[in-house]
Amino acid sequence: MTLFIDTLCVRYGAAPVIRDVTDTWRDGEVTALIGCNGAGKSTLLKAVAGLLPAQGTVRLDGIPLPPADRGRHIAYMPQETGAASSLTVLEVVLLGRLRSLSMRLPSALIAKAVTALDTFGLAHLQTRRLDELSGGQRQLVFLTQALFRAPRVLLLDEPTAALDLRHQLLVLERLRHLAASTGTIVAMALHDLNLAAQFTDRLIALHGGEFRAAGAAEDVLNRDNLAAMYGIEADVLRLGNARLQVMPLRATTKAGAPS
Amino acid sequence: MIRANLSEAAVDAASDPPSDPPSATAYRALIQRRLLWLICGITAFLALAVADIVTGPSMLGLGEVLHTLVTPSEVSSMTRVIVFDIRLPVTCMAILVGLALGMAGVHMQTILGNPLASPYTLGFSAAAGFGAAIVILTGITLPFVPWLTIPLAAFLMCLAAGGIVFFFARMQGMSPEVMVLAGIATLFMFQAAQSFVQYIASPEVLQSIVFWLFGSLLRASWANVPIVAAVVALATLAVLPDIWRLTALRLGGSRAAAIGVNVQALRIKVFAVVALLTTGAVAFVGTIGFVGLVAPHIARMAVGEDQRLLLPMAGLTGANIMLAASVLSKIVSPGAVIPIGIVTAVIGVPFLFFLILRGQGRNW
Known part of the structure; x- marks a missing residue:
């Protein structure tokens, strides 16, 4: 390729x-x-x-x-980490698969998103609001989102x-x-x-x-x-x-x- | 595309939960808490709707009203008229206008990325007021449907305001900043025009204009309630396919674009939906402030930013505020009904102060 x-x-x-x-x-x-x-x-x-x-x-x-x-x-991750959003960490990661999200989220997809967060040790932050995280944590969340898009x-x-x-x-x-x-x-x-x-x-x-x-x-x-x-x-x-x-x-x- | 799916599957397989996977329990518990808030909202809605039907100058008790609703043929014609032709349209209109303003408020705050945005940010209320004022001043009436003259003028003027804002925003790529600026300019323009009409009006006409601007649910009837219901239904259905894209937009335009949202197209579509919802609400009952600003914030505190829950919760909260205001407007001054636009502003302002204090240091 x-x-x-x-x-x-x-x-x-x-x-x-x-x-x-x-x-x-x-x-x-x-x-x-x-x-x-x-x-x-x-x-x-x-x-x-x-x-x-x-x-x-x-x-x-x-x-x-x-x-x-x-x-x-192509997945692109912008540089800015100052996204002022009160979405939770897990919701941000799930949005990486925007095209395949439906009204009802399959349990398997949620489990995979949590596993993806665990790659950088962020699984425990899954329900934290994005605007409550440090800049570094936010960057890791957005990186996880980009990786989750596969x-x-x-x-x-x-x-x-x-x-x-x-x-x-x-x-x-x-x-x-x-x-x-x-x-x-x-x-x-x-x-x-x-x-x-x-x-x-x-x-x-x-x-x-x-x-x-x-x-x-x-x-x-x-x-x-x-x-x-x-x-x-x-x-x-x-x-x-x-x-x-x-x-x-x-x-x-x-x-x-x-x- | 096939390769993309294979790639997704490969990464899924590579990241399949290990034997002791991290748990999604916390997220599931959060969703359950949010659903509980939604159920509380529905419960309050039912209670307030009943309270609104029961409340009114004629002394009908709860049992009598419920009896009329269930078996209308067994009550007097006067009771039937009071419940079905006077109170029920008012309650239905309060619900529909609340739904419309609550949802329009969420949409505005989402596409503009601005917590201060409301359906009126783009000057729709001022435009509606100007349209109504012109008709009241000139005394023009439509043949066959005179009752539709003022709402239609308000509706058309709202659409004109939407067209002006859209024209300038479109030239600059629908950027939120340009939309807000164009909206404020439109707001001032129509406010000035409205003031001029008031200035040249006779005292009697001026009184009618001011009363219209207060906003009142007493204009509700079975002729206009279905129109607002259709507008709300249409606007709701229009955004359902975009529910996740709207959630993504809360990350900001550039991040939403980076995950595949056509931000400009989405803003144009939602702008049209907001115009439809706001004009539909304002045209029939006049200007009703603060519902579209406050309801989204209350809903966001309860159910977060996931628009699958936020949108219905904001609509529900808007309906609850309208119903509560409707009840208050009837009981504050026995025998008289205070225009609901005054009541929503009176209860909305302190609540907004509370939200500002509570939200210190947090992003909205």
């Missing part, structure tokens, strides 16, 4: 935010979108999910997906932004396992470059709405790219277990213009 993004272009008014992006995301692969604030990571994810007006096409296994149909195959393509915008270290690791391990075991295509925007290098198969460095680099962590995370994308001076270390470690040293002037 492949998701082919063909010359995707998004504009906010007259300004292009995503410029002619073309790429292929494969099943079982976890892709991280990295880049500075405003690089276009969230916009690219939303456009692929069909939630923004965009030019270009998205094909799943060669079949074009109109924006209105993408929700059947999509073919899972797009996540900063899925670990509000989480503590332990939960960051748990979530990223879970996503790797999901991709490997079910062949789900997973793509996420991440700010933590070390987590991106450790838990994803492929990195896409976005700068000014364009790909600056794409490939394995060692091909993308180098001093030049980091200086151009973030405007920082950084060392990139290779650890004993072949993992990369980015060590930011100082902010320089500002990020360079996209090539």
Whole structure:
């Protein structure tokens, strides 16, 4: 299974935010979108999910997906965790299967939703109101909702932004396992470059709405790219277990213009 | 699609409950508690409906009224007329208007994501008032159905207000902010027009206009009750297929869109339903404040945000407030009936203050 993004272009008014992006995301692969604030990571994810007006096409296994149909195959988790809703945690998770919900909820579906919550240790919060939870707990609930949809393509915008270290690791391990075991295509925007290098198969460095680099962590995370994308001076270390470690040293002037 | 179902099945299988699965007992208990609230609401509804039929200036006792309802042929024609032609239409209208305003209130607060929204946020009441005022001022009457002139003018003016708000909101993607702003602008526009009509009216006409604006159930009759009943039934059936999508909308527009809700289409549809419900209610009884604002909040406190329960509970709560107000309007001043629009505002304001204090630090 492949998701082919063909010359995707998004504009906010007259300004292009995503410029002619073309790429292929494969099943079982976890892709991280990295880049500075405003690089276009969230916009690219939303456009692929069909939630923004965009030019270009998205094909799943060669079949074009109109924006209105993408929700059947693609689950997208927005970044914001501040949803001011008094829905209960279990109701939020159940809404992940919106298309198959009827007036009477089958017991089996409720049981599965509770089990899904238990993945991140949230089953005991099932009747708590969403607006009574911490930002991190809310993020886990929405992540559970996205996973509960059992999509073919899972797009996540900063899925670990509000989480503590332990939960960051748990979530990223879970996503790797999901991709490997079910062949789900997973793509996420991440700010933590070390987590991106450790838990994803492929990195896409976005700068000014364009790909600056794409490939394995060692091909993308180098001093030049980091200086151009973030405007920082950084060392990139290779650890004993072949993992990369980015060590930011100082902010320089500002990020360079996209090539 | 087949692949999607297979994928769903695979994840279900992977997440099948283990030997000692986490229990959904807490959620089931919550649903039972909510159903209990709904039963309490129905019980209160029945009691208030009976109280409303029994209450009135003519001294009919509970037994006499019930006897009339069960065996109308065994009572005097005067008793029959009082119960069937005067009191029953008023009670039915109170129920229907309460249902309409309660449900419209929930819809407004859902599509606008705003706890202060009510059916009147979009200027419908002011528009209805203006329509009625114009007819009262000019003395125009429809041939054959003169009783329908004021309701029809109010109804058409409400639709005009809805059309204005819709026009501006549609141009901006039906965003809640634009809907509220366009609604407030429409409200002020029709209020100004209404004030102008009052300003140029003679004292007698002014009195009639003001009385209409108070809102009164005494305008209920067997001619207009079925019309409001049909409107409520139609509006209820229209949203039933969207009940889960409306629940999802409580997560906010972007999150609802992310789980597959066509937010713009849903807002347009529900906007039309609200316009229908509000105009249907307002056209026949005049302006009745606070029911559409307060009933959804009471219902939400009792049964939460799941619209399968919230929508009927809000309608039921609206009906209960209307029935209670109707009873109060008849017993506060013996021999006279205070316009119900005044009573709902009088009991609604303190209740709103209570809700504000109780809801401190919580999202609505």
